Amino acid sequence: MSKGVATPTDIFKKCYEFNRDLEITAAGLYPFFKVISGNHGNRVVIDGREVVMAGSNNYLGLTRHPKVVEAAIKATEKYGTSCSGSRYANGTYDLHVELEEKLAKWMGREKALCFTTGYLTNQGAISALGGRHDVIFSDKENHACIVDATRLSFGEVKRYAHGDMDDLERQLQETPEDSGRLIVTDGVxxxxxxxxxxxxxxxLKKKYGARIYIDDAHGLGVLGKKGRGTGEHFNLHDDVDVVMGTFSKSFAGLGGFVCGEERVISWIKHKAQQLIFAAAMTPASTAAVLTVLELIQKEPSHLANLHKISTKVRDGFRAIGFDVPDGVTPILYTRVGEDVQAFQFWKDLLELGVYTNPVITPGVPVGWSGVRSSYMSIHTDADIDHVVNAFAKVGKKYGLI
Ligand SMILES: Cc1ncc(COP(=O)(O)O)c(C=O)c1O
Structure with missing residues (x-):
């Protein structure tokens, strides 16, 4: 370096100093990127052993449904494995258009627009909607991709306390009267x-002239009589201005979509970089999602089973002494405490044949680390009994029940 010029910090310094993963691995507790070598839906193979999968978002259990698998195979045979380009350029296939038309119809909206992942959907739609003089109101516990999306938007971002509608109202009141207002929230x-x-x-939306954008990644296929999500659950379907969904959960594929008024969707379509500059959903995924959409409408048994299983597991957790909040979703959160305790809890469950997901900060507030378990319509009563027994044993060991 020439004299008088400070030596630059090695940009990799932070990487060399990061060793949390090594410490947790050395303690035999590293729980992430766990390798699954077989997937039978309700059960998966991990470390050469079959365990109950209680950590998947495949809520309707359709990833191995014969019609869904067949549709993916046929689409691959017909169109190949990749669209090899973005929707904007060379990657819009008739399958995408058919899916968008059917989604819009099912959701009772003028238009729908598909992206390559749910993550990109939020990034593209929210950043396109939040313009320079707009304000985005975002729940503090919204999904990470919403947080990223709001950072990308040119609008001002106000984060209100989780679920606190009084805080949201206060922030709406403090907003200049002429600015556009978008309330963004997870549905579930x-x-x-x-x-x-x-x-x-x-x-609040009506009182303060705002619009509501719901990320219903975990609500679609799960909530409401027809599985149309949070709006339908509350009989407020038409009061939600934009609904976003992902295909990686109940829809048994990979991709995402937004739906709403034609002009709004057209704006997003022509402004979202994440649509214009990312390759389109694969033919296999698009065809699989089309088939799931048909199954959701023609075979209500998948949703009915999911409700049955969710009720059984909630009742089971209550019976062994866990404090389970009222609700109908197939997701349960077990708070353990600090990160390392949560990892130990997770590992004990896995040793008892139950796979869950550990959740640590910043996914949850400090002291709230624990495990998230989630359930599917294809779980059997025996699976749920097995899970509840395992939670009873481990819960007692850690003094949680
Ligand atoms: C609430 C929510 N929104 C968006 C996403 C992103 O969806 P995808 O995994 O399809 O990119 C997720 C995925 O975990 C999610 O939970």
């Missing part, structure tokens, strides 16, 4: 499975 909060207070939010 992904970590704890709680549902947004939509009735109050709709009141």
């Amino acid at each position: 909060f992904s970590m704890r499975g709680t549902i947004v207070n939509l009735p109050r939010m709709v009141e």
